[in-house]
Amino acid sequence: MALSRRTGARFQASIWPGFVDAMTGLLLVLMFVLTIFMVVQFVLRETISGQEVELNDLAGEVAALAQALGLEERRGNQLDARVNALNATLNEARDQANVQANVIATLTAERDTQAQKLAEAGNQITAFEAQVAGLLAQRED
Template sequence: MALLRRGGRRESNIWPGFVDAMTALLLVLMFVLTIFLVVQSVLRETITTQDSELDSLTSQIASLADALGLERQRSEDLAAEVTQLGTDLTAAQSEGERQASLIATLTSTLAARESDLQAATARVTSFEAQVATLLADRDKARGE
């Protein structure tokens, strides 16, 4: 009967095939997981680098915005100063025109006074000549 059992039934053991298939699936799974881990590591490094660059650019933008704000304030201050200087210039020009008018008035007054002085000097000279003539006539009349 021992021969019958052995010879009549051919039992094939399928477990080694399952083990080989499971091992192959496990190796493929490990390979895929390894690839995913490498890709995840590379992507994490890329994202970290991009985050640091983004932070750097954000700080640069903030500093440029501050600088722009300061320049705008400076520009507004300079515009106000230009306006004030324009107002001062207009006031100085009107004052200059007023003083030029005053100078012209004083010059004409001075010319009139000088002509009056010359006329008075001429009258004084005429009076002196008359006095000298009268004194000469008196001396002549006494001498006669």
């Protein structure tokens, strides 16, 4: 009986160092896992922060490009309006030139008619002068 008590006492005395070693190992593994988790957490936070900064920069760039596009569209619309106004002015000038060309053609035709009438009147005057000269010559004879 004394022997059985002794072995049981030895068994009880020798379990605590193994338990402490197991708990220490478990604690070390837990600390290692927590350390790895903290490092991964830090890296992910930095990555996300960097992405947020990049997204903000890209959003600013997109806003600037949108504003530039809006300005260019407005400028394009203004230029289109100006081209339309200039085309209207050009069409008015062409119409006016056509009207003036018609007036010139009419006046030229009228001038030619008047010149022809003047030539005919000159011929008649010459004929009358010749007739008057003939009559004067007959009268003197």
